[in-house]
Amino acid sequence: AQSVTQLGSHVSVSEGALVLLRCNYSSSVPPYLFWYVQYPNQGLQLLLKYTSAATLVKGINGFEAEFKKSETSFHLTKPSAHMSDAAEYFCAVSEKGGGNKLTFGTGTQLKVEL
């Protein structure tokens, strides 16, 4: 069964520093991968997704993620953190041809400090 692992339930960075949020997947075939963000008291918003068109995917708000099959990873990065990036970030996976659901990771809470 497919799954995703997010290392680090809490990540803290300084404003202007690099953001790196880790996601590793477990799937029998390379899946489709998604990053969602949840701001306080709001729903889930899609940041970006990997659908095998390109391994480096650019999303909203300056975020990007790189699919690395050899490492079964899809880490999320942003070169320079902003205070408004403070939120919870979820990695999710959908197995190709595998039905209708997304399987989410446990989430990473990003804190941005001055």
Place this chain on the structure above:
Amino acid sequence: EPEVTQTPSHQVTQMGQEVILRCVPISNHLYFYWYRQILGQKVEFLVSFYNNEISEKSEIFDDQFSVERPDGSNFTLKIRSTKLEDSAMYFCASSEGQPSSGNTIYFGEGSWLTVV
């Protein structure tokens, strides 16, 4: 930008009572979902709905849960007899096609259910 809307945003109910959570998916979408997030835990899939029937459900989605699309726009989740452990944020979502084909699932802002 089209969005998924949910009502109520917050509901408090007595244990054993029935609850209906309502959703209006994005209008041209064909697949509809309910997910839930218990406080401090990850988002979990409950059920997907396509062509007026359940297409997939998780083991969480037992006999106390049901879904319905009573008209052309609404999609509801009913919990028949609520338990304390049903307290969670319930997210409605929709998509044009299946996520297993790379389609994006769009989520609403959630309905926070508190069972007392």
